[in-house]
Amino acid sequence: MFSKFSQYFTKKTFGYGSLSLLSLVGINHQLQKSKTTVYSKENDEINVCVTGAAGQIGYAFLPLLLTGQCFGDKKINLRLLDVPQAESILQGVELELQDGAYPLLKSIKTGSNESILFQDVDVAVFIGGFPRKPGMERKDLLTINGNIFKKQGQALDTVAKKTCKSLVVANPANTNCLILAETAKSIPKQNFSALTRLDHNRAISQIALKAGCSITDVKNVIIWGNHSTTQYPDVNHGTVLGKRIRQFINDEAYLNNAFIERVQKRGGEVLAARKNSSVMSAANAVKDHLHDWYFGTKSGEFVSMAVYSDGSYGVPKGLIFSYPVTCSNFNYKIVQGLNIDEFSKEKIRITTEELLSEKADAFSA
Ligand SMILES: NC(=O)C1=CN([C@@H]2O[C@H](COP(=O)(O)OP(=O)(O)OC[C@H]3O[C@@H](n4cnc5c(N)ncnc54)[C@H](O)[C@@H]3O)[C@@H](O)[C@H]2O)C=CC1
């Protein structure tokens, strides 16, 4: 469907700050320099590309990014990618970013050519694609959005830094991420992730509501598998105020049924109510995902990220699968050694089957 969007518009590099001409020179210099610079946390700048930047989640996410909520006080060279038809909206977003006077915003580059916008990126956030509408499942977006990821994967492979970290948000997020990772072969698989943090946050919130405690009292829930209605929100390893969730809530019927279903179908609940899919909560989850990946998770705590499966917990290798992970220094580790009961094994099997089927569809063409 997006093949008709083949005519790219090119766009200026916008030097941001009081000396825009000097900034412009600085940006070009930075781009040249960055080709040979290996990214490290000590650099004081970071090149971040957001795709789908003219869309709803992009609009809600950019202020979080530019107020240091993902990468602290790093100055940001921001690249905003969208389709040519969105040029005027993207220009409007750029105007508002200028008006925001964000101290962390070093430069802005906008356009629809991924080969330009992905050049030397450190972080790419893939929001661009169609959102689902009432009556659709997320996997119905595979054909439309999957094609975008083949093309963007090729560009990422060619021009991004080999250290580039990618987060895929556009649905079906896991399989789009797999397409991206398999296409951008020169970038390590460890650098790719898809967003299940929204589901994770939903699970925490539902438990806090049920327990009558605050969000920060709830730790270590897990989302296993796909960002879809087959995902498995698992409370078996989590705590409320240091006590096992199952003990604290003491309602097996709720935890094994209504809780799971509520989290699995929460996207649909929001869609039915808003007539549009989740935006504010999605942008917040993107922020949380990037923040924890970059700065690290707290000691003894884990979060959920969909990452390249390595065989852990019997999941076949080569899927983008949501696992419990710990993070440090912009790296993650899948939490090992959790005891998985029969109920959970079956739930994990169901979501694995769905991801295998999506993978087969995505790579059958
Ligand atoms: N993983 C998750 O937890 C969630 C994922 N989503 C997904 O995020 C995606 C974006 O949602 P919204 O921002 O609400 O949609 P939106 O329609 O407001 O924005 C999407 C933007 O992507 C752009 N786009 C389309 N094709 C593109 C391409 N080839 N390159 C760059 N940009 C392109 C569109 O022009 C549009 O500006 C959807 O696929 C939605 O289903 C939404 C909520 C949660």
Ligand SMILES: O=C([O-])CC(=O)C(=O)O
């Ligand atoms: O459900 C949708 O289409 C949007 C989404 O991914 C979510 O809210 O989790």
